[in-house]
Amino acid sequence: MRGGAPGRASLHAEAREIVFDFLEDYDLLGAFWTTVQLAVLSAVGSLIWGTLLAAMRVGPVPLMRGIGTAYVNIVRNIPLTVIILFTSLGLNNTLGVTLGSNEIETTNFRLAVLGLVLYTSAFVCEALRSGINTVPVGQAEAARAIGLSFGQVLSLVVLPQAFRSSVVPLANVLIALIKNTTVAAAIGVAEAALLMKEMIENEAQLLLISAIIALGFVILTLPTGLILGWVGKKVAVKR
């Protein structure tokens, strides 16, 4: 590299400094913070909407069952990019939906959360439904026999047990969601994947930059998986 004969250690240090020098120009943490915000808000939203969908799918009203089934089967088969782009090009540009904000950045963020919730809730619904199926039929029958309504059976007897056995599949959905937030870059939300594009454009260091961003996502997803796996074991219903 340069002249002189520096020791091996200092040569390494110098090379490292040159290689990672450009990182100072970028707000890596800020971008990942946006990723986390996207993921957390979408996770909460899709858990709520997904639970409602699951309730519709196992409910006694045929119309609701039909709507729930149709929603899940349609939405989970549309590519996420299409859904996210539709929220911006369709809802925002064409129909003028701004979600209560005049700032394009805020609008895009909210649209992205909306798109992610609509998409992820289909998977949450199915994960929950598989949990509901692990609750023995006798429990629901017994609950009905003592006079509980459908809502009470679901919320007091079935769902609490279903949630406990769906922790692991729900963790899978959450990990997928964290990585899916990168799609929000398609409508210009300034999260990690968008920063990655900017860095690659400026620095001409494709592999290094991709590796850094990939590492960032592993740091987010690995603990999520491990912790929720442990929680899943802890709360599992022993039968």
Add this chain to the structure above:
Amino acid sequence: MKLRKVTAASAAVLTLALTATACGSDDGDDGGSSSGGGKKITIGIKFDQPGLGQKTPQGYAGFDVDVATYVAKKLGYSEDQIEWKESKSADRETMLQRGDVDFIAATYSITPERQEKVDFAGPYLLAHQDVLIRADDDSIKSPEDLNDKKLCSVTGSTSAQNVKEKLAPKAQLQQYPTYSACLTGVQNKAIDALTTDDSILAGYAAQSQFKGKFKLGGFKMTNENYGIGLKKGSDLKDKINDALEAMVSDGSWQKAVDANLGPAGYKNDPAPKIGEIKS
């Protein structure tokens, strides 16, 4: 027993993957080392940039394509000896370093960061960041007018970053994956202007479905020196520079600009001198 099967299966997958990659790089080397005679030359261009480099049912068309074809001819390759390859913006340096292509002419701006990785011949075109607005929009007359407008550019591109940092920090910036998505927004008035290099804008505005609907702002906000990208230390550089000079002096350069970018009212700067990089 089960575990052993899994191990064997993953070993097989790994071997497959490794051989596959090995094959890939071999092919690349073959493509890169070919030169002259009855062999082929591989050139990287954009496939989706109307007016500059576009794959059409009739073949490849655009200003970059014309320049590359001319250069290839001067290097001793006829038109049917050229193999075109798509080089997306993010892949350009890697493609050159691996030797997948002999050279790249794909709206490739010469920048110091890129010069550390690859060599450049040229520049062959001096472009400027500009805006494309609706033909009936009279509210944008100078770059200052952009500050209360909604601009659009491609996600993460240099043009988008320029807007945020220098050109119009107060403007609202929408980023989409493609220019076409931005143009849709401009067309239905959700967005006021599409901004990027004037050469690219002119290419879009010159498309038949957009003719007469958009106009260029004519603001020369930055300088983009388009060069021909080469592998570091490539011996083609001087030959390509000679070819580019010949192209300008025999008039084919201006002809190519007019044919590809002219219809949108694009006024080009005079051909840049080889090695003269305007910052």
